[in-house]
Amino acid sequence: MPEPVTLDEKIAVATPIGTNTSASPAVTVAPLVLLSVVDHYNRIAKDTKKRVVGVILGDNNGKGTIRVTNSFAVPFEEDEKNPGVWFLDHNYIEGMRDMFRKVNAKEKLIGWYHSGPKLRASDLQINELFKKYTQDPLLLIVDVQPKTVGIPTDAYLAVEEIKDDGTTSDKTFVHVPSLIEAEEAEEIGVEHLLRDIRDAAAGSLATRITNQLTSLQGLHNHLRGIAAYLQKVLDGQLPVNHVILGKLQDVFNLLPNLATPTVESNDEATTSLNKAFTVKTNDELMVVYLSSLVRAIIAFHNLIENKIENKGESAAATASSSTLVDTTTGTKGEAESKPVKPSDEKK
Numbered sequence: 001m002p003e004p005v006t007l008d009e010k011i012a013v014a015t016p017i018g019t020n021t022s023a024s025p026a027v028t029v030a031p032l033v034l035l036s037v038v039d040h041y042n043r044i045a046k047d048t049k050k051r052v053v054g055v056i057l058g059d060n061n062g063k064g065t066i067r068v069t070n071s072f073a074v075p076f077e078e079d080e081k082n083p084g085v086w087f088l089d090h091n092y093i094e095g096m097r098d099m100f101r102k103v104n105a106k107e108k109l110i111g112w113y114h115s116g117p118k119l120r121a122s123d124l125q126i127n128e129l130f131k132k133y134t135q136d137p138l139l140l141i142v143d144v145q146p147k148t149v150g151i152p153t154d155a156y157l158a159v160e161e162i163k164d165d166g167t168t169s170d171k172t173f174v175h176v177p178s179l180i181e182a183e184e185a186e187e188i189g190v191e192h193l194l195r196d197i198r199d200a201a202a203g204s205l206a207t208r209i210t211n212q213l214t215s216l217q218g219l220h221n222h223l224r225g226i227a228a229y230l231q232k233v234l235d236g237q238l239p240v241n242h243v244i245l246g247k248l249q250d251v252f253n254l255l256p257n258l259a260t261p262t263v264e265s266n267d268e269a270t271t272s273l274n275k276a277f278t279v280k281t282n283d284e285l286m287v288v289y290l291s292s293l294v295r296a297i298i299a300f301h302n303l304i305e306n307k308i309e310n311k312g313e314s315a316a317a318t319a320s321s322s323t324l325v326d327t328t329t330g331t332k333g334e335a336e337s338k339p340v341k342p343s344d345e346k347k
Contacts, residue, residue, distance in 0.1 A: 027138065027155040028181040029068045031190050033113075034152070037142040040073040041115050051115045052076065053126070055093060056140055057100060057107040066138055066155075066176075070107050072096050083121040088129065097133065111138030117145070119156070124171050127158050139173065153178045187218075 033056065040052045053076035058068040074093055078086035097109050112130050114123075123139060130137035136157060143152040156173040182190060191214075226248065232238045 027066045027176050027178040029153050031182050031186055033068055033071045036071045038144050041144045053114045056111050056113050058110050060110045086122055109133045113140040113142055115144050116141040117143040
């Protein structure tokens with residue numbers, strides 16, 4: 001089985017002379033592709049050692065980023081004992097490619113996927129077959145049963161490795177970094193999906209906090225992207241785009257105005273907005289404090305009533321037991337002290 005090599009070791013071989021290699025190619029995978037691959041695996045090869053194979057669609061413009069936006073399953077069979085024996089339906093691939101082209105011409109066939117989870121000996125042969133449809137097919141391995149937390153995808157490109165003597169060359173795979181990237185519509189759909197399959201054991205408060213934390217992380221990533229873009233514009237790496245700058249200005253104009261006139265309160269200068277936040281927070285904390293106090297008083301009242309009730313029941317039980325003993329003792333005493341008459345003995 002071919003061993004994958006690092007991108008730094010083989011990038012010079014994979015790139016023609018005169019090509020800029022300063023930026024390493026990267027692969028971005030849409031969440032829709034992951035859902036499609038998992039669905040394909042669960043329908044065909046769940047609880048087996050088989051793997052599923054399909055075609056990935058997207059955009060490979062040759063500018064350093066390969067976008068994988070869609071996929072479809074392909075009928076595939078292979079012999080588990082002999083890796084060189086496998087079957088792939090060519091007519092099915094061509095028919096599906098033509099139909100997808102009618103729906104969205106921007107999505108082109110850029111490679112293929114399988115459920116792995118590792119490279120196999122026949123992958124190079126299958127990859128050579130896909131060169132019939134695209135010049136540099138991308139192999140995307142999706143781990144449908146990940147054992148660790150992380151990105152469940154591995155991307156590879158096939159390159160020709162020339163030996164040291166320069167006589168022969170072999171095909172091998174180069175690992176390409178990949179990440180999961182969703183558009184705004186997909187991001188909203190994934191959030192709703194995760195919200196529906198949340199853990200039933202978790203409380204509503206934990207769920208709300210988790211959702212807020214996820215939202216803040218997403219906001220942080222977007223702000224970091226904006227900062228990186230503005231820094232590149234400032235450094236001259238990107239041209240100034242007034243449309244984007246106008247959109248960013250509109251975003252910042254929607255933020256609350258924190259520079260309102262200050263007022264003196266307790267010899268400290270505080271803004272009216274901060275004062276409003278403080279008053280609101282204090283009111284909410286007061287409600288929480290009163291609720292806790294009322295709950296503690298009710299619990300203490302119930303405890304006192306319970307003790308009084310238990311004490312009354314205990315006293316009643318003690319009195320009833322004492323009366324029973326006295327009655328039994330008195331009856332026995334009268335029977336012993338009663339004299340016996342002779343006439344009674346004769347009878």
